[in-house]
Amino acid sequence: MQLEVEITGKHFESAAGERHHVLADIKFSLRAGEVGVFVGPSGCGKSTMLKILAGLDHDYQGKVSRPTAARLGMVFQEPRLLPWRSVEDNIRLAAPSIDEKRLSELFDVLELTEHRSHFPGELSLGLARRVALARAFAIEPDFLILDEPLASLDDALAAHLREQIATLVESRVVITLLVTHNLDDAVHLGDRLFLLSARPARILQEVPIPTPRTTRSAAEINHIKADLVQRRLAKI
């Protein structure tokens, strides 16, 4: 099972009629079990790329081959929960066939058990993001897209949630694609990092991380981060 992506161009027209070039050269492939992390500056076109990969945007040049019949789970930048349905009902809408045992496990890992009957309006952003993660994992995805799932959370909460994501990613064989501008998230979670340029986005460099996620030491993580900063500076 593999994801093959070759996007050669993506344009859109603004309300004023100006044509913008958003994506230029995005070519990569990811195997099941791999976490690919895209790191790039704000506004470079990461979310546009994810929309294409999620099948929400078909107006682009190139080709995206998703594994056939792959179940897609996605965590959007904003949690996108239905405010009129409880936490549990939000998850059950996306995953109607989930059994109680699996749901309880997910709630347990993401520390949501006491919130299952709450409405999204009663949750903090951190909790709402966890619900969005639970929903994405509840469908038992083959292909998982995480669009800045930890943005605008404080450091301690982001680190905690990052550990929870790592646990979930390790728990099943899935193609995972994470977009972030946070190097900590990228190095903690990724197997391969893709450094993106400013708009129009193109892949500047691919950086593999050979050590398995679970055995990376703090020193190694810091070393990779420092290396990434050097690489990014060198490209500017």
Next chain:
Amino acid sequence: MLRLLSFLLFLVTWWIAALLIGDVKLPAPPAVLTVMLREAASGALFINLGATLARVALSFTLAMALGAAIGYLMGRVKLADRIGDPWLILLLNLPALVVIVLAYIWAGLTEVAAIAAIAVNKLPTAVVMLREGTRALDRSLDEMATVFAIPRGRAFRHVILPQLGPYIAAAARSGLSLVWKIVLVAEYLGRPNGVGFEIGVAFQLFDIPLLLAYSLTFAAVVLVIETVLVQPFELRTSRWRPRAA
């Protein structure tokens, strides 16, 4: 408790006004109550009220169903909006009386004409509200439903419809108040029964107790329906919203 107090205040004001103006133009509450009881005992009050309520129910349901469907279509499809908009403006500004008279001329003094005329009067407000509701739908939730492959019917029921709920409730409330008013005119002009017909008879006979008996009973029924049906529905469609402190 406050509602009861408000009702008592209304009765006292009415009674004092009746004493000042005189029984001929404004009968006191007991005189009207006597007529109400007489009409109720003969069964006429219930038959006429029943006829009016049946017309309201039919025309309201028809207008809401059609209006919601057309409004949703106009909110979703630009072409439908462009084609439908001039019609909508025309219907919104056409006086109710014109629609009722034309309906009676074209279709005769029939039940179908009356119900259709009332429904046509209510239809454009439902269309406008549902069109606005559809335009305000959150596209990011549509995308969520697409990504998670939620079947269209399920997505409509659980993602779209709850967003339209407040607009449907608002259309129902404003539409119902419009229908209550128009149904009496339609009955007055061309039906052989109903509260509007009886008010017409009372007007011709200058029978003010009869006129007030029917008007007040009608108003009481409207109040009960608003309290028992419309307000709980509004509350239900917005119960997930966090309460203001």
